[in-house]
Amino acid sequence: MTEIPGYMMGASSVPKAPISWAELEELKKSVLLGDEDLKYLRMAGEVLVPKVEELLDVWYGFVGSNPHLVKSFSRKSDGKPDEGYLGAVRKRFGQWVKDTCAASYDQKWLDYQFEIGRRHHRSAKNKTDNVQAEENVSMRHIIALIAPITLTVKPFLDKSGKPAEDVEKMHAAWLKAVTLQAALWTFPYAKEGDY
Numbered sequence: 715m716t717e718i719p720g721y722m723m724g725a726s727s728v729p730k731a732p733i734s735w736a737e738l739e740e741l742k743k744s745v746l747l748g749d750e751d752l753k754y755l756r757m758a759g760e761v762l763v764p765k766v767e768e769l770l771d772v773w774y775g776f777v778g779s780n781p782h783l784v785k786s787f788s789r790k791s792d793g794k795p796d797e798g799y800l801g802a803v804r805k806r807f808g809q810w811v812k813d814t815c816a817a818s819y820d821q822k823w824l825d826y827q828f829e830i831g832r833r834h835h836r837s838a839k840n841k842t843d844n845v846q847a848e849e850n851v852s853m854r855h856i857i858a859l860i861a862p863i864t865l866t867v868k869p870f871l872d873k874s875g876k877p878a879e880d881v882e883k884m885h886a887a888w889l890k891a892v893t894l895q896a897a898l899w900t901f902p903y904a905k906e907g908d909y
Contacts, residue, residue, distance in 0.1 A: 718805045720842040723813065723826040731824040732901065733909075738824060745894045751887035752817075758884040759815025761874040762867060766808045772866050774804065783855065786848045799845045814891050824898075831899035853903040860896050864889045 722728050731738075742748075762769060777783045778795070787803070789796050810830075817823055832838035836850040867888055871881045901909050 718809050720802060721806050721809055722829060723822055728825045728829045731821070731828045731898075733824075733898075738819070741894055741897055742819075745890045745897070747887075747890040747894055750883075751890055754880070754883040754887035755815050755817065755891055757876070757880060758867070758871065758888055759812065761871055761876070761884070762815060763812050765870055766811050769811065769867065769870060770804055770808055773807070773863065774800070776862055776866070786851050788847055790846045790848075796845055796847055799843050799847060802843050814888070814895070817891065827895055827898040828901055830895070831901050831903075834899060835902035837902050853900055856896055856899055860889075860892055863892055 777787075784795055785793075787795050787800050813823070813826075829838075833842055834851040834856060839849055839851065840847055864885070868881075868885055871884050871888075874881065874884075876884070
């Protein structure tokens with residue numbers, strides 16, 4: 715298991731995912747995620763993982779330049795970004811990039827996706843890092859952030875030296891994987907029976 719504080723994939727304290735394997739397979743079909751995409755996700759990992767800090771710089775620059783996004787990391791006491799919180803989340807975000815590219819889509823992976831959703835929702839936001847920041851990340855932002863999280867990886871893939879066709883397939887696989895995860899993360903936001 716990874717030694718990143720708060721990173722809990724596979725930990726016994728992570729609750730079991732509230733959906734069935736059949737429902738996960740339906741979601742994978744809904745986002746068109748197939749076996750070939752897994753090959754291209756692995757290929758994307760070869761490109762993105764060595765550049766993860768640069769990628770995080772891009773993402774953190776984007777979040778930091780948007781007050782409505784950075785407030786999720788800001789202290790309630792003074793409204794200023796909590797640097798310790800930002801740093802802790804950054805380590806887990808870097809691991810998330812690696813996990814997205816290497817996803818096994820097993821029970822541990824599935825359970826942890828729901829844990830990530832809880833950590834964005836008021837039911838568990840701030841608890842992992844024991845901070846007093848914004849109490850909830852709005853579901854609309856989880857969905858909307860699919861775009862920048864996907865569009866900003868393209869320049870990294872373009873610079874990989876891989877054939878253009880492979881770059882397009884890596885980018886498409888990344889989009890599918892991120893969209894699948896965002897769909898799973900929205901579970902705590904849904905009323906019972908609506909998910």
